[in-house]
Amino acid sequence: MLDIDNLRVEFTRYGRGGKRTTARPVNDLTLDMRAGEILAVIGSSGSGKSLLAHALLGLLPANARISGVMTYRDKALTPKRIRKLRGREIALVPQSVAHLNPLVNVGRQVYRAARLSGQCCQTAATRRDESFERYNLRDTVRSMFPFQVSGGMARRVLTATATAGDARLLIADEPTTGLDEEAARSSLEYLRRLADGGKSVMLISHDLEAALTVADRVAVIYAGSVVEIAPVFQFRENGHIRHPYTQALWDALPGRSFTHIPGNQPAEDDDRPGCSFADRCPRVRKQCRESAPEMRTVEANRVRCHHA
Amino acid sequence: MLRADNVSFRYKTGPWILSDTSIGIRPGEVVGLPGPSGRGKTTLARLLGGYLHPEKGRIGVGGDKLPRRGFHPVQLVFQHPELAMNPRWKAWRILSEAGEPDPQVVEALGICHHWFSRYPHELSGGELQRLALARAMNPATRYIVADEMTAMLDPNTQALIWNVVLDWAERRNVGILAVSHDRKLLSRVADRVESMFDDMVAFPENEKGREAA
Numbered sequence: 001m002l003d004i005d006n007l008r009v010e011f012t013r014y015g016r017g018g019k020r021t022t023a024r025p026v027n028d029l030t031l032d033m034r035a036g037e038i039l040a041v042i043g044s045s046g047s048g049k050s051l052l053a054h055a056l057l058g059l060l061p062a063n064a065r066i067s068g069v070m071t072y073r074d075k076a077l078t079p080k081r082i083r084k085l086r087g088r089e090i091a092l093v094p095q096s097v098a099h100l101n102p103l104v105n106v107g108r109q110v111y112r113a114a115r116l117s118g119q120c121c122q123t124a125a126t127r128r129d130e131s132f133e134r135y136n137l138r139d140t141v142r143s144m145f146p147f148q149v150s151g152g153m154a155r156r157v158l159t160a161t162a163t164a165g166d167a168r169l170l171i172a173d174e175p176t177t178g179l180d181e182e183a184a185r186s187s188l189e190y191l192r193r194l195a196d197g198g199k200s201v202m203l204i205s206h207d208l209e210a211a212l213t214v215a216d217r218v219a220v221i222y223a224g225s226v227v228e229i230a231p232v233f234q235f236r237e238n239g240h241i242r243h244p245y246t247q248a249l250w251d252a253l254p255g256r257s258f259t260h261i262p263g264n265q266p267a268e269d270d271d272r273p274g275c276s277f278a279d280r281c282p283r284v285r286k287q288c289r290e291s292a293p294e295m296r297t298v299e300a301n302r303v304r305c306h307h308a
Numbered sequence: 309m310l311r312a313d314n315v316s317f318r319y320k321t322g323p324w325i326l327s328d329t330s331i332g333i334r335p336g337e338v339v340g341l342p343g344p345s346g347r348g349k350t351t352l353a354r355l356l357g358g359y360l361h362p363e364k365g366r367i368g369v370g371g372d373k374l375p376r377r378g379f380h381p382v383q384l385v386f387q388h389p390e391l392a393m394n395p396r397w398k399a400w401r402i403l404s405e406a407g408e409p410d411p412q413v414v415e416a417l418g419i420c421h422h423w424f425s426r427y428p429h430e431l432s433g434g435e436l437q438r439l440a441l442a443r444a445m446n447p448a449t450r451y452i453v454a455d456e457m458t459a460m461l462d463p464n465t466q467a468l469i470w471n472v473v474l475d476w477a478e479r480r481n482v483g484i485l486a487v488s489h490d491r492k493l494l495s496r497v498a499d500r501v502e503s504m505f506d507d508m509v510a511f512p513e514n515e516k517g518r519e520a521a
Contacts, residue, residue, distance in 0.1 A: 044462035046432030151345070177460065180345040180489050206462045209492075252463035254496040260467035264418055264435075 001200050002033040002056075002077075002169060007068035009051055009060065009224075023268035026051050027224040027276070029068070030295045030304075033169070038191060038201045039229075040211035042249070043221035046265060049204050052221070053171050056202075057092060058082035072169070088117045091167035093191070095174055097146040097154045106149060106157045107132070107142030110164050117165025124164070131160040135190070151183050159190045163199075170194060173204045188214045208249055220246045223265045223276040226295070229302040242301045242308040244281050275306070283307050309334050310356065310382060310451045310483055315365035317351055325351045328365070331502055333451060333483040338474065340498030341487045343505030349487050353455040356485065357384035369450060379406060383444035387456035389436035393428050400424035403439050406446050413445045416472045434465040441469060445476055452477065455487045470497050 009026035026048040033039050043049045054060050056070070058079055070077035072085070082090070091113075094100065100109055110131060114124035132142060135156035141149065149157060155175075162170055172191055176184035188203075192214045195201045205211050211218060212235055219229045220243065228243035241247045248261045263280035266272075274289040275281070281288065287306050295304045310333045317326045326348045333339050343349055354360045355367060358374050367374055369381050386392050393402050403409050403424070417438045428436055437457065444452055452473065458466035474497060477484050488494055494501055 044432070044465055045434050045460065182344060206460065208463055249463045252467035254490065254492040258467050258470070258496050260464050260471060262418055262468070264420060
């Protein structure tokens with residue numbers, strides 16, 4: 001469905017005295033998505049997970065340099081093709097009502113999303129009505145403005161905007177932030193239903209625990225690179241987590257041992273060779289500081305570690 | 309003891325957000341405050357931190373009223389650190405706003421010296437939250453109110469922050485009010501859970517107490 005191979009995003013900055021530095025917030029990022037699955041992309045703030053979404057939607061600023069190969073449905077995903085597909089085949093599930101136009105009623109906005117996805121005005125109106133019905137939104141909601149809808153309704157309106165077209169790939173960036181337990185659960189439930197209906201959902205989040213409740217696979221991102229992709233069952237009893245960072249995140253959950261590993265993610269302009277996790281890794285060896293590990297398949301997991 | 313007695317609050321003539329609410333936190337005690345959004349958890353936190361003033365009732369520390377000026381003994385740590393900082397100040401100025409920070413705290417939180425010359429927008433959420441916390445962990449602080457302090461952070465940074473602040477509070481006999489929707493987190497960090505904003509009656513057993521026993 002979607003394959004990303006060694007995606008790299010670079011920014012050139014000019015520091016004091018015109019000194020040029022290159023920041024690489026996304027570095028050799030590799031992942032794959034299948035049809036009908038939820039892939040959770042988990043990482044800390046500043047790990048590059050939102051930039052990944054921006055790269056997929058062609059929303060990076062003009063001074064970003066992108067390299068690597070992105071393939072969507074067996075064809076290369078070039079900037080030109082992204083412009084053609086976004087809003088049609090690739091859609092963003094907005095994070096909150098703040099992403100909607102505050103001056104336009106929600107019915108019109110869902111209609112507009114359907115129109116922008118290439119449907120004619122009649123189909124778009126039908127699609128709007130269908131999606132309102134699907135998400136149990138009464139007809140009166142259609143003429144409400146974003147500030148008038150309750151938190152729970154807002155989640156459904158946002159999901160409706162993303163699904164008004166025929167998108168096959170949905171990107172949800174932090175869809176549960178700022179929501180209480182109940183609203184967060186329903187927000188994730190809508191994503192699950194979309195995936196069960198055959199769509200692919202990329203769920204970008206920092207909340208590993210919530211992601212595990214709905215996702216099929218989990219991609220853990222560290223310092224701009226995916227270090228492990230593991231099916232959800234590997235996080236249950238007798239499962240095997242292969243990467244020490246995934247293990248650290250898992251162990252840090254309040255319901256588990258609540259321990260942490262010290263240290264910080266390396267800076268974006270850190271050019272040292274070797275594994276980006278070497279400084280914090282409890283299993284670091286000489287080899288880790290010399291060469292960066294490649295992504296490889298170990299049983300059901302894909303992992304980027306010399307020890308796995 | 310930090311106490312709010314029969315506190316009521318509303319904005320101007322709006323509906324009452326809190327009415328007749330009481331809570332007490334003893335020095336060195338960690339109290340968890342769970343509940344769904346919109347019940348007034350944050351309003352209570354802001355009242356305790358002196359950002360808002362109650363219309364009825366009183367709030368005090370150890371029998372004294374909360375001071376209206378000078379260093380506030382109750383320090384608030386918010387969910388969004390970037391909103392609690394001057395965006396045009398560099399990290400070092402933010403960190404030392406209430407006096408030079410304790411080097412031990414800075415080190416325990418894993419704050420790097422090269423962050424000091426950066427502006428808030430050049431740092432990540434986890435890095436900013438640690439700066440905000442180090443700023444609140446002042447020798448004059450007697451209570452910390454942590455309002456969804458780690459809701460935006462990954463599990464590792466969350467565990468780091470809580471482990472550091474709990475250890476520091478224990479050594480200095482500082483009380484903590486932990487406001488969060490995450491029950492597992494509260495049962496991990498809190499000595500006692502205050503359930504006045506909560507509908508759920510059953511609460512998982514206190515794990516922290518069990519471990520200590």
